[in-house]
Amino acid sequence: MATFQVVISDPESGQSWQKEVDGQDANRFVGREIGDEVDGGAVGLDGFTLEITGGSDEAGRPLRSDVKGAGLKDVLLEGGTGFNPSRDGERKRVSVRGREISDVVAQLNVSVVEGEGSVAEAFGEGEAEEEADAEEAEA
Numbered sequence: 001m002a003t004f005q006v007v008i009s010d011p012e013s014g015q016s017w018q019k020e021v022d023g024q025d026a027n028r029f030v031g032r033e034i035g036d037e038v039d040g041g042a043v044g045l046d047g048f049t050l051e052i053t054g055g056s057d058e059a060g061r062p063l064r065s066d067v068k069g070a071g072l073k074d075v076l077l078e079g080g081t082g083f084n085p086s087r088d089g090e091r092k093r094v095s096v097r098g099r100e101i102s103d104v105v106a107q108l109n110v111s112v113v114e115g116e117g118s119v120a121e122a123f124g125e126g127e128a129e130e131e132a133d134a135e136e137a138e139a
Contacts, residue, residue, distance in 0.1 A: 002026040005107045006043050008050065010119040012112075017123055019043045029108060034065040034099040037113060045122050048115030052101065054081065055108040061097055063105070069098035 003022040006029075010016070021029075025042040032038060032052055040048030055063045062082045067073050074095050077083040082096045101108065112119055 002030055002103045002105075004029060004055075004105060007107065007109050008043055008045070008112065008119070009053075009109070010112045013118070013120065015120065017119075029101045030103065032101050034063060038110070040112070040115065043110075045112070045115065045119065047117075048119065048122065049113045050110040051113045053109045053111050055101065055105050057097055057104050058106045061095055063099055063101075064096045065099045067096055067098040068100075070100035070102035070104075071098055072096070073098060 006019050008017045028042040038050050040050050082094050
């Protein structure tokens with residue numbers, strides 16, 4: 001049974017949240033690829049649409065959108081996801097995973113694409129922040 005740590009980012013507010021999903025909710029992600037859109041109900045965001053933007057496996061190897069499948073591949077990289085060159089022209093052979101989500105993925109990165117309202121309020125955090133801001137203003 002798949003279990004993922006899902007990092008949800010909200011481009012409008014610049015905030016991110018982490019949710020652990022397993023069971024039926026995790027199965028909504030299995031078989032999808034980077035760039036696919038998924039219903040937000042899997043992570044508690046009913047009414048929102050999420051786009052899969054990346055992830056990594058249990059060893060920390062990243063998913064790359066330009067590698068097909070779900071398995072490990074050794075690719076020669078000049079930069080991008082999985083390799084940050086320290087000088088011009090540097091290349092390195094790196095083990096990465098393909099763009100398909102499978103049971104071996106440990107972390108998924110998703111971004112909110114559409115939805116009504118605030119993501120913070122959907123997680124129940126928006127009201128607490130407003131109350132804290134009001135208390136600071138009174139003091």
